[in-house]
Amino acid sequence: MVDADNKIKIEKIKGFRDHYPEDMEIRNSIFTEITETAEDFGFKRIDFPSLEYLDLYKLKSGSELVSQTFSFVDKGGREVTLIPEATPSTVRLLTARKDLPKPVKWYSFPKVWRYEEPQEGRFREHYQFNADLFGIDSAKVDAELIGLATNILDNLGLSGIYEININDRNLLEYILNDLNINDVNNAFLIIDKFRKISRESFIEMFRKLDANDENINKIIDLLSEKLDMDSLSKKLKKLLNNYKNIDDRIKRIQETFEYISYYTKSSINFDFSVVRGLSYYTGIVFEAFDVAGKLRAILGGGRYNNLASLLSGDDIPAIGFAMGDAVIELLLKRQNLWERNIRKASYYVCVLNDVNSEYPITIAQKIRKTNKIASIDFTGRKLPAQLKAAMDYDYSIIIGNDEIKNNSVSIKNMKDGDQKILSFDDFIKSL
């Protein structure tokens, strides 16, 4: 755009965000907390391109997702897209390497894009943390991955304000079959809408799947409340014609719930209405929700045992979850937790105007060698102005000709204003 003065004026692209230093400082410290928790669990970081072939998502992510990608045809005629999610790329990396010993525990923190209307907690570009565990299909592993998710939230200070809701697509499929509903995929889509649409339209949609009213009522009964393990099996025994066939699934879920309890004190529920939009999930699916309600899911994930074989023919069981930065930011701000952690001590080196010496650089380099922050004021402005710039720092160091002559350092504590003169050697020792 060009205005009357012929100055080029460029606006930000819709749904994209700028991050200034005061924002990035906090963001970095939050992101570090997240990645360090993953590292603590033995997950290793990976990264991949922001651009992939659109086909990668046509495969199994679902047509809805594909229609919401930032995709285009490149100069070579290839249909490519800014990645809308990380899982397909992660699986591509995994299957491209046949030598990796299983299990593989990977995390990533890419930007992902989706072409949607921005609204609260949703942008067209956002950071998304991902953790995936490949090679083992067991309750212990399901619990570890969900445990990692809860520990991340707990470490961010969100204990008690979220809950984990878990479902099992496998179990849900058995149940639907038992109730003579065979179009499972469409049933999932309807169930996913359960909390958003009226009871009447829910019933109407299920009738179109040839379900009888008795069974529809059973489904509504199942979806209506979050369950603990006892009430889950009791309820299913009462509702189903052949409970025995799902005995193993129930046991697996019971085990999973028990193991999760060793990771977190947070509330864990079974919730049949959690289905998730991605079509590649095969077993357990879960979401973390804000207890106070209103916000979208904080994070979500599940088991996807077939994706690797779709991409490569290799049969590799997998479970993972993803967490966007936008909802986390909203939650942390609401809890007044959107702040930086304690950082390294910082020094601002004020240099008086008549100083012409390498001494300030020498001092700053000594400070940096001890892994602390040092910034030198090269402006040549007057001391008061330099001290003002030093207000963000823990200490200011004032270097004038007196200090150079005496080989000393004037150090001022910017918190309480205390100032003292140290010899150069004593100052180095004090670091």
Next chain:
RNA sequence: GCCGGGGUGGGGUAAUGGACAUCCUUGGGGACUGUGGAUCCCCGGACCCGGGUUCGAUUCCCGGUCCCGGCCCCA
């Protein structure tokens, strides 16, 4: 893709169909050649873009754009 509410210096704001567009803050400079991080003074900087109505539009109308939020959908 659809709907609602917004857009005045870097940030926050006031007023207005007519002359130099208000105030606070931030930024730059000075009083002031080492602690004034204060105080005082000075300076710079804005009506989102395009079209229409009008003698005249920052103001009214239309379109676009971006922001905030809702729907759809959700990774």
